[in-house]
Amino acid sequence: MGSQLTATSNNTVNIPMSSDTDRIKKFTYRNNMLNDNFYSQVETELNNVYSKSMELGLLSQIDDTNNLFRMVTEEISKVYDNGVTRTFDENEIIQEDMTTLYQDIGLDDILTQSNIYMNAFNDCLLQVGVKDGNFTVKLRRPDNTIVVTNDDLELEEVYVYVGDNDNSQTWYGYTTEEMFKIEVARAEDVLKKDNTKFTQDGTESTDNKLGFIPFVSIHNGFRDDTFWQMYKGDDLVKGTIQVAIKLTFLNHLIKMQSFKQLVATGSNLQQLDGAVIDPQTILFLEGQDTNITTLDLESNYKALWETIQSINNNIALNYKISPNMFRMSGDIASGFALKMENIRLDGFIGKQQIRYIGVETRLFNMLKSVDDVLKLGIIKSDKVSVTFPINQYPVLESDELDNQEKEINLGLTNAVNILMEDKGLTEDEAIEEYNENIKYRNNSNDMVNKPTLTETGTAEAMGIKA
Amino acid sequence: MLGQEDQQKEIEAIIKTFDGDMARIILEVEKLMARWFLTTNVTSLTSLEFNLAFEKALADSGYYTAVNKMVGEDFNALFPMIKEGLELGGVFSTYSTDDLARIMALKAVEVNKFSVLASTAGTTLRDNLYKYTLSDYTIEDMAKQIAIDFKGTNLSRHSTTLANTVVGEMQQSSLDLLAEGLDGVYLYVGVNDSVTRDYCKCILKEKEYYNSTQKNQVASDKRRQYNCRHRLRFVTEEYAKEQGYKKSNGTNC
Numbered sequence: 001m002g003s004q005l006t007a008t009s010n011n012t013v014n015i016p017m018s019s020d021t022d023r024i025k026k027f028t029y030r031n032n033m034l035n036d037n038f039y040s041q042v043e044t045e046l047n048n049v050y051s052k053s054m055e056l057g058l059l060s061q062i063d064d065t066n067n068l069f070r071m072v073t074e075e076i077s078k079v080y081d082n083g084v085t086r087t088f089d090e091n092e093i094i095q096e097d098m099t100t101l102y103q104d105i106g107l108d109d110i111l112t113q114s115n116i117y118m119n120a121f122n123d124c125l126l127q128v129g130v131k132d133g134n135f136t137v138k139l140r141r142p143d144n145t146i147v148v149t150n151d152d153l154e155l156e157e158v159y160v161y162v163g164d165n166d167n168s169q170t171w172y173g174y175t176t177e178e179m180f181k182i183e184v185a186r187a188e189d190v191l192k193k194d195n196t197k198f199t200q201d202g203t204e205s206t207d208n209k210l211g212f213i214p215f216v217s218i219h220n221g222f223r224d225d226t227f228w229q230m231y232k233g234d235d236l237v238k239g240t241i242q243v244a245i246k247l248t249f250l251n252h253l254i255k256m257q258s259f260k261q262l263v264a265t266g267s268n269l270q271q272l273d274g275a276v277i278d279p280q281t282i283l284f285l286e287g288q289d290t291n292i293t294t295l296d297l298e299s300n301y302k303a304l305w306e307t308i309q310s311i312n313n314n315i316a317l318n319y320k321i322s323p324n325m326f327r328m329s330g331d332i333a334s335g336f337a338l339k340m341e342n343i344r345l346d347g348f349i350g351k352q353q354i355r356y357i358g359v360e361t362r363l364f365n366m367l368k369s370v371d372d373v374l375k376l377g378i379i380k381s382d383k384v385s386v387t388f389p390i391n392q393y394p395v396l397e398s399d400e401l402d403n404q405e406k407e408i409n410l411g412l413t414n415a416v417n418i419l420m421e422d423k424g425l426t427e428d429e430a431i432e433e434y435n436e437n438i439k440y441r442n443n444s445n446d447m448v449n450k451p452t453l454t455e456t457g458t459a460e461a462m463g464i465k466a
Numbered sequence: 467m468l469g470q471e472d473q474q475k476e477i478e479a480i481i482k483t484f485d486g487d488m489a490r491i492i493l494e495v496e497k498l499m500a501r502w503f504l505t506t507n508v509t510s511l512t513s514l515e516f517n518l519a520f521e522k523a524l525a526d527s528g529y530y531t532a533v534n535k536m537v538g539e540d541f542n543a544l545f546p547m548i549k550e551g552l553e554l555g556g557v558f559s560t561y562s563t564d565d566l567a568r569i570m571a572l573k574a575v576e577v578n579k580f581s582v583l584a585s586t587a588g589t590t591l592r593d594n595l596y597k598y599t600l601s602d603y604t605i606e607d608m609a610k611q612i613a614i615d616f617k618g619t620n621l622s623r624h625s626t627t628l629a630n631t632v633v634g635e636m637q638q639s640s641l642d643l644l645a646e647g648l649d650g651v652y653l654y655v656g657v658n659d660s661v662t663r664d665y666c667k668c669i670l671k672e673k674e675y676y677n678s679t680q681k682n683q684v685a686s687d688k689r690r691q692y693n694c695r696h697r698l699r700f701v702t703e704e705y706a707k708e709q710g711y712k713k714s715n716g717t718n719c
Contacts, residue, residue, distance in 0.1 A: 453538040453573050455566065461542035462561040462569065463549070 013237050017230050020146045021188045026230065027121055027143035030237060033069045034120050042244040049245065063247035068312065069120075069240040072319050077115040078349045079356050080108060082389045086360070088381035097380050105135050111359070114139055115352070118220045122229035126359075127160065128214040128366045130374060131202075135367060140215070142228055146171075146190050149227050155213050159190050172200055174213050180206040210373050216362045220352075239315045246308050253304065320344035346391055353388040360386040467709075468699050469551035470655045473544060477633050480540045485626045487532040492622055494527035495520075496613055503609040510599040516612075517588035524584050533580040536629060537573050541636055548640050555701030557650055565643045572639055576632040583628060587619035630693045638685065638697055645700035651713075652681040653706055656696030665689035665719055666696050674714035675706040684717060 015026045032038055042062050050058065088098035102108070110126070117124040117139060125140040125147075140160055148157035159182075162170040168183040171190050180197035184190055197206055221229065364384040371379040407413045419430040459465070502519050506512055524530065545561070552559060561569075594615050598608045616622055654669045654676075656662075662670075669684060676684060681698045690696065 453534060453570060453577065455570055457539055457542050458545075458569060458573070459566050461545040462566055463545070464561055464563055464566050 013234055013241070019188055020190070021186065023228060023230055024143050024146075024187050027141065030069075030121060030233070031141060031143050033067070033237060033240065034073065034116075036064075036067055036070060038067070038069075038240070038244075039064050042241055042248070045241050046245050046248060058248055058252055061248055061251040062244065063251050064244050066243055066247060066312075067240060068243055068315060069236050072236055072315060072321060073116060073120045075321050076319055076345065076348060077112075077119045078345075078391075079115045079352050079388065080112045081349075082391060084108070084360075085387045085389070087385040087387075088383070094380045098384075101135070101378060105137055107137060107363075110137050110139060111356070111363075114218055114359075115356070117141055118218050118352075120233070122220050122232050123227070124218050125158070126216040126218065126363055126366075127158075128216070128363070128370055130370065130376065133376065135370070135378065137363075142230075146187070147227055148191065153223055153227050155215055155217065157191075158213055158215050161187075173197070174215070175208065176212055177208055178206045179203065179208045210370060212369065214366060214370060216359065216366050218359050220355075235318070236315060239311055243308055243311055246304060246311070250304050250308070320348045342391075349391070356388075357386045360384060467655055468554045468653075468701070469547060470697060470699065471657075473547050473551065473637065473697075474657065474695055476543055476547060477630075477637065480536060480543075480633060481626060481629055483540065484532060484536045484629045487528070487535075488625050491524070491527045491529050491532060495523045495529070496616065498523035498526060499612060499616065500609055503605055503612075508595075508599060508605055508608060510596060513595040513599045514592060516595045517585070517592040520588040520591055521584060524588075529584065530581075533577055537577050537632065537636070541573075541633060544637055545640060548637065548644060552641070552644055552700060555650075555653075555699060556705040557645060557648060557700055557702060559644045559648060561644060568643060569636075569640065572636060576636060579628060579632060580625070583621050583625060587616070587621040590619060591615055627693060634694060634697075641697060641700060648700070649702070650700045651675040651677060651703050651706050652698040653701055653709070653711055654684060654696055655699045656694075663689060663694070666694065668719035669717060670696075672714070672717060672719065673711050674717070675701075675703070675711040676714050680714055680716065 013026070013029070015022050017023060017026070029038070029041055033041065039062060042064050043059060046058060046062065047054075086099065086102065088095050114124055114126060121142045123142055125145060127138045127140055129136040129138065140158075144161040146159040147155055150156055156175065158174045159171045160174075162172055162181075164170070165183060168185055169187065171182050171184065173180050173182055173190075178197065179200055181200045182190065182195040182197060184192075184195060189195070199206055217227070219229070220232070223229065361384065368379045368382075371377070404413070404418055408415065408418075416427065416430045416434050419425055419433055420427060423430070423433075425433065499520065502516075502523070506519075549559070549561075591612055595608060595612055598611060603611065620628075652675060654666075654674075656666070656670070658667060658670050665687065676698070684690075685698055
């Protein structure tokens with residue numbers, strides 16, 4: 001379900017934030033950009049920066065194929081890339097039941113997407129619900145949610161856009177006492193106190209049986225003065241539009257790259273013969289101090305292309321991403337080199353993972369609270385402990401073997417320990433496998449040095465009992 | 467004659483199998499050598515260990531296994547045929563346990579020839595590689611050149627020729643062991659076609675039978691050293707005369 005609100009503005013990014021409607025407008029644009037739908041934003045900005053864009057035919061050459069916003073957002077949203085370990089209970093059955101519950105709800109996918117939303121929009125919410133006796137968890141974004149908070153920025157009211165209904169918008173509202181539906185003409189009418197409250201679809205009353213608001217908020221930083229962070233990320237949005245505009249100009253210039261423009265100068269020009277140009281035509285220019293030269297636009301093309309590359313690299317570095325992300329080359333980094341290339345990004349993701357340990361804990365507590373109040377009996381454990389594995393980088397097998405050999409020589413480890421780690425063996429199993437491997441190795445060494453011939457077959461063929 | 471054609475067919479089958487194995491082995495060795503260059507820091511020092519890596523590559527590719535199979539197992543098919551051939555010539559004999567020991571020793575000697583072939587190739591390649599490291603070749607150039615040098619070694623070019631010679635020697639020796647201490651003479655037997663050596667053509671044309679001394683002279687003549695398809699077969703003198711052979715006074719070939 002996406003936002004159906006349309007936004008009209010002469011600038012799709014620098015929208016004055018004076019109301020929820022303005023915020024919704026701005027983040028609708030961002031959500032569209034995240035979904036590769038930002039052609040109109042480029043068109044608007046192109047008209048802003050170059051009034052002749054229509055006459056030059058630039059609007060029909062808009063290049064929105066380089067979605068920096070989406071690429072960077074996805075690149076930095078890697079909290080769940082290597083999976084997650086959730087420990088609910090020592091009891092294996094409870095652990096398995098809770099793991100299955102999370103799988104059934106689809107929480108890994110939802111939380112992975114929430115990470116993308118958090119980085120794209122700075123904030124989002126997880127809404128916990130119950131349908132047919134089972135939990136549901138939905139994601140809410142700044143472009144389809146309105147909140148009212150207290151001085152401590154705790155949620156007091158939450159309104160979620162559900163859809164359009166003829167000439168009105170449908171919103172679901174949540175307070176600690178009520179859960180209801182309202183129909184309003186515009187987003188700015190949502191918080192009006194005189195809105196008529198209806199029951200939500202599938203419910204019989206507007207009472208909130210939970211007694212609390214079933215939402216978990218996710219923020220990409222500390223919030224002390226506002227629930228929604230409305231400006232962070234504007235640099236990436238603007239950069240994406242600027243790159244698209246420059247690529248559009250590039251599309252325009254490329255047509256002229258293989259050609260040159262003739263420039264004829266003189267004090268008293270009379271006639272320029274041979275106006276239909278082909279390589280075999282000789283131009284004659286009559287007049288005083290005449291000169292014919294050519295303009296070459298190739299250098300403009302190169303300069304523009306380098307500018308675009310520079311914008312890409314600067315944005316990548318600002319977001320702690322290696323510029324190699326934008327380059328396809330035959331050089332593949334591995335192991336330590338790759339680790340160094342991604343060290344800043346890894347640090348950033350590490351911090352996000354710490355944040356998400358808190359999100360997971362709050363989500364679990366919310367599920368448990370709902371379960372307790374509604375007496376569903378689904379949540380079997382009392383707590384969850386969440387860990388994220390450390391990012392691993394592929395190491396060349398030869399490097400790995402070299403390192404192991406050095407560690408063995410320095411007495412830091414031994415072949416049995418390595419077998420135990422690599423193959424998950426017990427010590428006894430590893431010793432047995434090690435001895436077996438050594439035996440086969442020695443046998444093959446024997447074959448190199450002393451080819452063995454068996455007598456039995458020869459004797460039998462010669463008719464001798466050996 | 468005397469089952470020689472059947473024995474020759476069997477030998478050709480053994481050699482064909484070995485040849486097929488060697489083709490595969492050589493490809494595998496080339497791959498393993500290329501891998502060595504990719505995974506080794508090739509310096510003038512490490513180049514001196516190349517022959518060890520080469521021998522290991524041969525072992526890993528199954529070279530010694532193929533040799534052992536040919537000499538130790540495949541050749542065994544010839545023993546009953548040799549005995550039968552002898553009987554066709556009027557000679558009845560059986561192998562003894564002493565013969566077994568001598569055959570096993572012979573087999574070990576023949577197998578060792580292949581080991582020498584391998585170590586010679588390894589040493590040559592090692593020495594060449596050492597020179598390349600001192601000549602500032604790039605790793606790529608060294609790898610390419612060593613691959614070319616490998617193709618020029620006797621191991622790569624002549625291992626099947628050696629196999630032919632080895633099997634021929636073992637067959638003759640097995641024949642001789644069975645005939646040892648018995649009364650009889652020797653006939654030079656084998657195919658006479660467009661690729662038969664002039665020496666062998668001459669001997670065959672003479673159609674003479676030999677005593678032990680003469681037989682050894684013919685057997686050791688250098689003109690029949692490689693890939694000779696002819697054998698000196700032990701028969702009774704009576705059989706030799708019946709087949710139209712006359713007593714030799716020393717060959718004129």
